[in-house]
Amino acid sequence: MIASADQVCSNRVVLVCGHYGTGKTEFAVNYALALAHAGHTAMLADVDIVNPYFRSRERKELLESAGVRVICSSQACTDADVPALPAEILTILENREVRGVLDVGGDPVGARVLARFQPKIVQEDYNLLFVLNANRPEVRTVESALLYLRSIEAVTGLTCGGIVNNTHLCGETTPHEILKGAELAEAVSKEAGIPVVCHVAEQRFTGEESLAELNLFPIDIYMKKPWEL
Amino acid sequence: MEKELWKGNEAIAEAAIRGGCDCFFGYPITPQSEVPEYLSLHMPQHGKVFVQAESEVAAINMVYGAAGSGMRAMTSSSSPGVSLKQEGITYLAGAELPAVIVNCMRGGPGLGTIQPAQGDYFQATRGGGNGDYRTLVLAPSNIQEAVDFVQEAFDIADQYRNPVLVLADGLIGQMMEPIEWHEIPKRTLPAKDWAATGLHGRGHHNVINSLYMDPDECDDFNAHLAKKYQTIKENEVRYDTKDTEDAELLITAYGTPARIVLTALEQLRAAGIKAGLFRPITLWPFPEKALHDLAGESHIKAILDVEMSIDGQMIDDVRLSVEGQKPISYLGHAGGVIPTVEEMVEAGKKALKEAE
Numbered sequence A: 001m002i003a004s005a006d007q008v009c010s011n012r013v014v015l016v017c018g019h020y021g022t023g024k025t026e027f028a029v030n031y032a033l034a035l036a037h038a039g040h041t042a043m044l045a046d047v048d049i050v051n052p053y054f055r056s057r058e059r060k061e062l063l064e065s066a067g068v069r070v071i072c073s074s075q076a077c078t079d080a081d082v083p084a085l086p087a088e089i090l091t092i093l094e095n096r097e098v099r100g101v102l103d104v105g106g107d108p109v110g111a112r113v114l115a116r117f118q119p120k121i122v123q124e125d126y127n128l129l130f131v132l133n134a135n136r137p138e139v140r141t142v143e144s145a146l147l148y149l150r151s152i153e154a155v156t157g158l159t160c161g162g163i164v165n166n167t168h169l170c171g172e173t174t175p176h177e178i179l180k181g182a183e184l185a186e187a188v189s190k191e192a193g194i195p196v197v198c199h200v201a202e203q204r205f206t207g208e209e210s211l212a213e214l215n216l217f218p219i220d221i222y223m224k225k226p227w228e229l
Numbered sequence B: 001m002e003k004e005l006w007k008g009n010e011a012i013a014e015a016a017i018r019g020g021c022d023c024f025f026g027y028p029i030t031p032q033s034e035v036p037e038y039l040s041l042h043m044p045q046h047g048k049v050f051v052q053a054e055s056e057v058a059a060i061n062m063v064y065g066a067a068g069s070g071m072r073a074m075t076s077s078s079s080p081g082v083s084l085k086q087e088g089i090t091y092l093a094g095a096e097l098p099a100v101i102v103n104c105m106r107g108g109p110g111l112g113t114i115q116p117a118q119g120d121y122f123q124a125t126r127g128g129g130n131g132d133y134r135t136l137v138l139a140p141s142n143i144q145e146a147v148d149f150v151q152e153a154f155d156i157a158d159q160y161r162n163p164v165l166v167l168a169d170g171l172i173g174q175m176m177e178p179i180e181w182h183e184i185p186k187r188t189l190p191a192k193d194w195a196a197t198g199l200h201g202r203g204h205h206n207v208i209n210s211l212y213m214d215p216d217e218c219d220d221f222n223a224h225l226a227k228k229y230q231t232i233k234e235n236e237v238r239y240d241t242k243d244t245e246d247a248e249l250l251i252t253a254y255g256t257p258a259r260i261v262l263t264a265l266e267q268l269r270a271a272g273i274k275a276g277l278f279r280p281i282t283l284w285p286f287p288e289k290a291l292h293d294l295a296g297e298s299h300i301k302a303i304l305d306v307e308m309s310i311d312g313q314m315i316d317d318v319r320l321s322v323e324g325q326k327p328i329s330y331l332g333h334a335g336g337v338i339p340t341v342e343e344m345v346e347a348g349k350k351a352l353k354e355a356e
Helices: A024-037 A056-065 A089-094 A107-121 A142-156 A175-192 B008-018 B034-045 B056-068 B079-084 B086-094 B121-126 B143-160 B170-174 B215-236 B255-270 B288-296 B314-322 B341-355
Strands: A013-018 A042-047 A069-071 A099-104 A126-132 A160-165 A196-202 A216-219 B004-007 B023-026 B049-052 B073-077 B099-105 B136-138 B163-169 B176-179 B239-242 B249-252 B275-280 B282-284 B302-307 B328-332
Touching (some): A013 A024, A013 A107, A013 A142, A013 A160, A024 A042, A024 A099, A042 A056, A042 A089, A056 A069, A107 A142, A126 A142, A142 A160, A142 A175, A160 A175, A175 A196, B008 B099, B008 B143, B008 B163, B008 B170, B023 B034, B034 B049, B049 B056, B056 B099, B073 B079, B079 B086, B079 B099, B099 B170, B121 B163, B121 B282, B170 B255, B239 B288, B249 B341, B255 B302, B255 B341, B314 B328, B328 B341
Parallel strands (some): A013 A099, A042 A069, A042 A099, A160 A196, B023 B049, B023 B073, B073 B099, B099 B163
Antiparallel strands (some): B004 B176, B136 B282
């Protein structure tokens, strides 16, 4: 099954959280693009203040040409590691005509930025999505993944409403990896009582028979390394 | 073993633990802060020591103290922070103490930028500290090599009683890649009978220092070091090549640019240009002979050196090795700008044309 952006999550504001390096930014960029393609007024806010490289603001031009407005640090230079949050984030939280995606930094430490907006977020139709990658050693068991999930909820004062299985191995991903991640995501889901909203897969896997049972959200890779450009 | 997805800095940190690191002393700096961050959580879980020092200078001197007592000690930083450690590194070399230092290079000089760069080649291979000393320098080109080299670095340091530098760049520290954990080659390591761990019935104290009152003694010590460095040169040179057998254009690069060259080689070959890569893995000792011999092959017409440095630094070693046998041209950016595949292809074509 192929899931549309609305089928993955129909909430007005989507907060993309998770452990470092699980692929939050790749998912956030693809999800925002899918919202725009579906005709929504989409906005993506890069609120990652803990990671200095591979941030969604690096793809601002591509996103904006596809109709996604990008909000990032008020600092002119996108490459600085200045922990400055853009005031424009409020546009997403206050304009109810907008479908907003917040690309949040990794771990509880990265998610802490949301706490400052918590009183506003809880008044909105929001969903905090927990991105999970079973190949990341710190979240490969149900217990450790749950610990991260609950810690992110604790520092943000928000409730997680969905799990995104984004299990991959960069260019070496196979359907086996996605299935392995699906198993972990379902186990975490069962334990936490939070639904798995989708299984992320590169476009090349959409016809894959072994994945036919999964609710797939197909993505393109935008956060490329210099030798992949 | 199944592959796992790791961020470079975290992988370097985990590799230190698996490499037997007893003590880590460091100070955060982008783009390597995840190394101390990871170790601050995981070293205590393994019963090992993690200390966030008050500065880089303090950290390297803590490494000196721990190494002097026979512990496997490590510090990590990025360019400006490694500059601060230079005094400590020459003292380590002068006291013949094993230690591992990781540098995830960023743009410079001074504070520079937080993006990847390679402007610390001279500092790493010539030594930023005083005196006639050398540090063995391992330059990983991907995260797998970074974890393998960090683990091996502890053994190499112990074998030669010398600091070993792992010279990565910000991209290797920050990117995500699949890796496998596997056994590293075993080495026979000498006992640390020189360590200052108490008398244990000996008739003399082990003293760790680098001070000589008698110039002749200091001269002898330098000769001893020179002999050790010669042994390292004979045993530890490492390099890698790709498609050099028939290459007309030879590209020299290390670390991240070497990775980008691999894509450039595909495009050059597709355009009918026979191009190959020579990648030094040990920057000191530099693979002089291998590069000299390869450059002497009749099919090599031109050499292009690519670095993340404005005019090139490794290019000096390339020139010294090639000894004028073939023309050498250069492509590079500094300050955190990464040379692109397209630029490499263009520069490669130009280098060949100019050589004709």
